[in-house]
Amino acid sequence: MGPPPTLPTSHSFSSPSPKTLQETKTPFEIRFALLSSLSIQNHGMRHLKGEIGVVSKADGSALFEMGNTRVIAAVYGPKEIQNKGQQMNNNEALVRCEYSMANFSTGDRTRRPKGDRRSTEISLVIRQTMEACILTKLMPRSQIDIFVQVLQADGGTRSACINAATLALADAGVPMRDIITSCSAGYLCTTPLLDLNYAEDSAGGPDVTVGILAKMDKVTLLQMDAKLPLDTFENVMQLAIEGCKAVAQYIREILLENTKQLESRRGS
């Protein structure tokens, strides 16, 4: 597998002026602004790692790492619909998704109940995003289960989950329109930042998560919290899209490598 791509830092970097520093309120924010202004310069995408086939019993599975964020996705299906009541439409496959976090995934140990509001929301987001690329019409009266498990959370879990789910779906051989990849970007101290980690995310700046169909160049997921001026938003979103494309490039390499390995195993 090739080295993970680092994004060319095409966005211009401007150091925060003393004035902006005065405007920030708490000492923590000032310190953070200073800290980040030091590290931003080379801030591209975090280290990426993908691995296919980590859960042998699943139809398709993958591990995906973005820096310290590490998730596993497993796909079961297409198979017969278990609960007929959930079947919405007779002509297409039912896609289900469940997101769960391990107790040890975060810095502070918390025992979280299954199906809290946050994980329900993320499950829904992932399901809708993946539904956009799966050719559900080809598999009527069937069901595809996608399970994502966060092993380590360090910001950008939903992006990592979507990337892992894409790999797992490809591994399972589920027909897809295109590869969906996702990446987040933020805006701190007048600088657009790609692929926020937990510390950057919790600084309170805006966080834009984008998911795109890589080849078709279409956006399927767009989420943002906090506020941004419209022209800055365009920059940040553009940055996130570039990130998505870099991820797509990497995912394609992994899939190609995997296919080559399968081929050589078959040949021998």
Place this chain on the structure above:
Amino acid sequence: MAASTYSPSQGAERRQRQQQMRRLSIQSDWDRSDGRSFIQCRPAFLRTGAANAASGSAYAEFGTTKVIVSVFGPRESKKAMMYSDIGRLNCNVTFTTFATSLRGQGSDNKEYSAMLHKALEGAVILETFPKTTVDVFALVLESGGSDLPVIISCASLALADAGIMMYDLVSSVSVSCIGKNILIDPTNEEEVCQDGSLVLACMPARNEVTQLTLTGEWSLPKINEAMELCMDACLKLAGIMRSCLKESANLSN
């Protein structure tokens, strides 16, 4: 007897008593607080038909441990359940808020519920009621030690009272290991300072163990000894349970 109210100073007092008891137990011989010998069970009081609304019920009192179990059903299984050609057993163990000396500990006990289920499922002939569910609700009125064995024995009596087909009555006995000694049917006080415990549920007539759990450090011969002791006690307890059933049948005739 345990103090009726709880305060931290008494906690310390109780701790002292425990330590004293432990010291005592290291020596080979001492008297149990209720005057029993090591291999003497508490007197068992059993009655069927304790709750009228249930299909079958039983009340058991072993020393200060008091348990009531009611059995409902067989009833239709919930629609969401998958089709099953054998019946289901649904067990639930609850403690009252006043069951233990620490108030407010009462709630569902999932661990005991699962253990009760496993102890009974091997004995109930589930094939006789397909697609249906039997509910077993156990309520511990007072916890005085060896709670789980009492719940299991009482539940199998209640199942028999409800007319659910079983291969045999399930009786259950536990032993505590303190120092070198093995104590049968331990009380709360003895359980707190035990080194290990063994809970055994069996069908005496078939000589089959349906549930066995063990904690603490044991050697193989000691397990053997404890199991033999438990099997014998279970056999005798099953005799008492059987005579209780006969008695209630005679009464209703």
Place this chain on the structure above:
Amino acid sequence: MVGLSEGEKQFLRGGIEQDLRSDGRTRHQFRSVYVETGVIPQANGSARVRLGATEVIASIKAELGKPSLLHPDKGKVSIFVDCSPTAAAIYGGKGGEELSMELSVALERCLLGGKSGAGAAIDLSSLVLVEGKVCWDLYIDALVVSSDGNLLDSLAAAIKAALSNTGLPKVNVVLGASPEEQPEVDVSDEEFLQFDTSTVPAIITLTKVGKHYIVDATSEEESQMNSAVSVSVNRNGQICGLTKRGGAGLDPSVILDMVSVAKHVSQQFTSDLDSEIAAAEASDE
């Protein structure tokens, strides 16, 4: 659920009878164990254990806490097991809760010893820093990532590996002048104390299929079981815990025989596991 045809069932059972199981193992042979330590950087200790296609992760997190009133001279250890839906679709939603609880309870029974602490894997009194004031609370979290049978044995092995990977920071406690005052705690981030894991027992589950018992059953083999007995055995050959699983009744003499077989098998497994853990620790550093 494992879907097997009549022919496959016959094949499995026949193989077990002839001491040649479908993956080529004998009845009392484990699959090869693979251990990796330090997989969760934010935990005090962690390990991933693979046994065939079964994969579990265990993490140990230590927090400073206060000993309970009843046991002022003991720290606290709690074990939580989670079955990830990635391991099997039926663990989705609330489906895995029952199994998770069963595994947690079985592990607590096998690893935490009796009420007085006899036979415990972790010496609780070693976790106390100041009696009645400060102690370590150990949280053991385990996650089943991939499941192909024999979860309990793999979980116990993962916990053992995670414990040997655990370093508790050295702590200096300065007691206040009056007993009511909160003691000052100074946690060192350089010096770590290692756990002694020689007392941690191994859990051996014997699954009874037909008349014979097998160790380390795959999920196909588990679907054919009448009943199973999980025995935890420490290095001295003492039994530290026992749980019977499966509904069917067992003859007492059969149980005793199973326990002695487990005791015998555990010696080989423990030494295999220990060398795997040592190798993983060496490559981790």
